[in-house]
Amino acid sequence: MTKFEFLFPELGEGLAEGYIVAYMVKEGDRVVEDQPLVEVQTDKVTTVLPSPVAGVIDILPYNPGDVICVNDIIIIINQGEDEGAEDVSHGWLELAATKDKKHSWNEFGINLGIYPNAVLDDPIDDSIIKMTSMRKEIANIVTKSYKTIPHVTVFAEVDITNLLSHKENLKKHKGVNVSLTPIFVKALSQTLKQHPMFNANEHNGSLKLFPGHNIGIAVDTDEGVVIPNIKQVNEKSVHTVADEITELVERARSKKMLFTDSREGTITISNVGAIGGGYATPIIFAPQVAILALYRAEKKAVVSENDAIVVRKMLPITLTFDHRFFDGADGLRFINTIKVHLEDHYEAYFH
Template sequence: MSEVRIPELAESITEATIVNWLKAEGDRVSQGEVLAELETDKVNVELSAEQDGTLTKILREPGDTVQVGEVVAIISQGAGNEEGTAASPDIEAVPADVKAASPDIEAVPADVKAASPVQTPAPAHVPSGIEANAAQPASTANAVRSAYGEEAGADTHGEGGRLATPAARRLARELNIDINQVRGQDPLGRITVEDFKANQTGQPQARQAKAPAAQNRQAGGKAASSGSFDKPVEHIPLTRRRKTIAERLVNAQHTAAMLTTFNEVDMTAIMDVRKRRQEKFVKEHNIKLGFMSFFTKAVVGALKFFPLLNAEIKEDEILVKKFYDIGIAVSTNEGLVVPVVRDADRLSFAGLEQAIAGLAEKARNKKLALSDLQGGTFTITNGGTFGSLLSTPILNAPQVGILGMHKIQLRPVAIDKEHSENRPMMYIALSYDHRIVDGKEAVGFLVKVKELLEDPETLLLEG
């Protein structure tokens, strides 16, 4: 028998959330086979089996938060029994007639059964040493609670100490349901997610009743502070990644003296180069010549003139980085991630386009490694792909600069005092940390980016 533990993920990551199990109890697994998918603050990772055998026991459910090193499953080297549950020397399986009465029941450790002697006879269909529901002695209930990671006597969401799986407690909080109103099928009295589904027609009572419309009107029409509504709402739990994004963005605004300066770029020259060179570029490099390579080249060139934009603050020092690892923001269904193009100053236009496209594909397919997201020195984000005309990007801490690209739009531009033309124009924005970057440097940086983009031939010279 071997324990499946949460592996070391990264230096800064100590916990993860189980997204789903790809294997069920009783399934045969091979060494290296993926058992479950984990969501961390930054990327999704796979949990693999370290030996061949049978997945005897799953100890944590989807949605549970688990710590690095925590045991989440048991793999037995023996084959599963006829009922699909492998034998394990440390876990005593529940008899078939009890399992049929409660399909969600889990095996009870032998030491839990021995924790307290039976004081009253058990029903005929319940194994010796286990009493159904609330009839079990308090010491036995506490032992079982301890076995499932719950503190003895703890009040979990108004349950008065009633046993419930972590997923069931979470569902009760999200739906604002009193678990005491849910009928359970588990002989141990433990409430599971399946019990919620089975009791959907039973109309469980909410812990806090909705305030009548008359009371709302007397209160000036404001919604009750409890968050109840008279109209339908959908409860969507924040994912771990969305929580992390929120924390990092708020932290950046609280710790940095963030300001934003703006300029606009005439994209005529770049669009002309792309039009003339696109076909040949695709034939030679099997990838399109996009805008991101031009902007990355321009950012690197400007950073060489204004190195404090490529720095960070660490305690009482300024660390000026002499390398250029440029983060490119990528939007995914799970949230924004910023994979890093390493040594961007050493890459050609084709190399940049290939690197950016590869990272974007990995991000959308959830294949990014933690190393792809660490160590950037400056970030570029392109809200123009979604139609944004102007925005103020938030710093990607501990970096002190981020460039925002926006939508290209035809606008009349004065050529001289007597002539004007419609030109493809783009607003660009630079957010910077005023603690180490002064306005003069920030404006100068953005002007340099504008100059390099409007005369793209100089990008080769600056590179």
């Protein structure tokens, strides 16, 4: 009988480790090829790994919550000539499992156990809250980024009064209804054409530039922020971008992100306007070198060019960038460019 060693694969660039969330089988179970075996969490992505072979589960060497490294053996499967599929249990296909309100369940009806946002570290002392594996991963990423990247943030306000008016006119007269986030993403892409060095990753102390604009979208989920990205924004219409943002957000919040969703991002945008707040200094999603953030637009009294006081809708924005590669002047030129695109060239982004 052949023993197949299922190794934890490298699911993302630079991935070194992950966590076991839950096994979907037990030792002695007979499985078929492509049957879901184990749910794992990697760099901000929770995903299900299917069985590459048919056979009988021999050893499950880890427990939920255990840390695993790339190429660790996470399952051993016995393969034999007499292993048919007729005795395979198909209970894993039953998606409508009874839900226990005290726990978190995935789409296979498997109790994830460790996944609630607040997990008690000590049942005697309920004032101690243990970080979930998701929170630990986020902590590792932001700590490394903050310690290794000299962050600089520049601030600006964008007058989006005319943009909002144009948006409402299109909705009223032509039935075109596009939310602001895809507009911001397209404006960022246009800005990157004029400042291509910001569309890059840090690579061994140098900048690796990319022709395609794979723009990450910071998504607020129950488990923490995740950053899937839209590939090749520079080649897509705003309507395509809008559809893809909707799909990415849905997958992120339902913990169904694909391996490729968070890979190969070149820059990130964070639109927190719905939550509110003025300004912040976001942490760069390494190895990227910049992150653009947009906040809640507010009506303000503004002095016009002819010295009249007018009420305008002003949008606060920030650009945080890696000071190793850019100076303050570079950041200001970048943020001024996107300001011009949103104030003067917004009509182009609705097509």
